[in-house]
Amino acid sequence: MTVSAPTAFNDRSSTLRLLLSRRSGKARDLVAPGPDDAELRQILTCASRVPDHGKLAPWRFVVVPKATRAAFGEALVAVLKAENPQATPVLIDNTRAFAHQAPVLVAVLSRVKRDHPIPAWEQELSAGAACQNLLLAAHALGYRGNWLTEWPAFSEGVVRLLGGEPGDRIAGFIFLGSSDKPLEERPRPDYDAVVSTWAPACDL
Template sequence: MTVFNDRTSALSLLLTRRSAKARDLAGPGPSEAELRQILTVAARVPDHGKLAPWRFVIIPQEQRDAFGESLVASLKAEKPEASEVEVEAQRQFARQAPTMIAVLSRVKQDIPIPAWEQELSAGAACQNMLLAAHALGYHANWLTTWPAYSEKVVALLGGEPGDRIAGFIFIGTGTRPDEERPRPNLDAITTLWSPRG
């Protein structure tokens, strides 16, 4: 387990972060103190207007089966024709990794700060969680899938009307060797601006 603990390794931390599959994450996961550090880092993101337009909901391991059954009930209410494979997928989703955090995006309306900026801040909070977990030597995965787009699941997580789920962050110890995936060619995605016309 590599722990990044000084300033000189900050760039290495950023260059080596990668997603692990949530289903491949086992114990140990972060301790209570480490999880608090991860959430503290998540809250240190750009936040125009100091709105804190995100909420973090921890689903404890001992509540995962109950959460999974609640996901199943929500799925069946929204999609009565759901197959047994889809139903079982929700149970499996809830059981992944030692640590599971739902990130709610809470946009404040009728203020000068655009909703888009508030939503980007929630995304940045998710990314900071991944970086903090990596810095502590853990593996992490940011997932969405059906639960992230269900209003019933938002309510299940204690969300308010209008809240959306930015994603679920799973954290634990990898059980397989890290695999690097192809990254985009920087020349293909970067341009140098110049006046036109």
């Protein structure tokens, strides 16, 4: 049986350029402009359009607006002190600074349905794909992004602070904005080091 040849997007070379040129900007360097409300809606719509076995939508996006960042930073510090009474002043300052970075901040929650035929691993991978689509959509609109975790991503208190449900995990904090700083390219893996072609080696 033959099927018709795949229809490539007319702008496929720009799509490939987009994929091949994505790289992170440092969250601390990101300043205005960031995506406006309409652009952020587009970005998060793209982030929701990821492979999702079982149509579970096993992720949530929590936007932390610039106007509430000071409150968010203080709330993060309160969680830090509650969970880690030994937190150093440097970590406390860094935590506050973490919350203030970039014009746009989106926390991505991984919300896994337990005891479900779709394995948790697949649902978690879908949340990672959502983060990546989010970054790519922002890149397509000309913004820089940075996917960070740090201690807040591993704190149940921060999950609650974000309005998450018990069992939710934080896939990451994604910071979006602009910067004039030149982006240094980082070494990328050698193609042959990460790609192989399977061949039957032995009888099972």
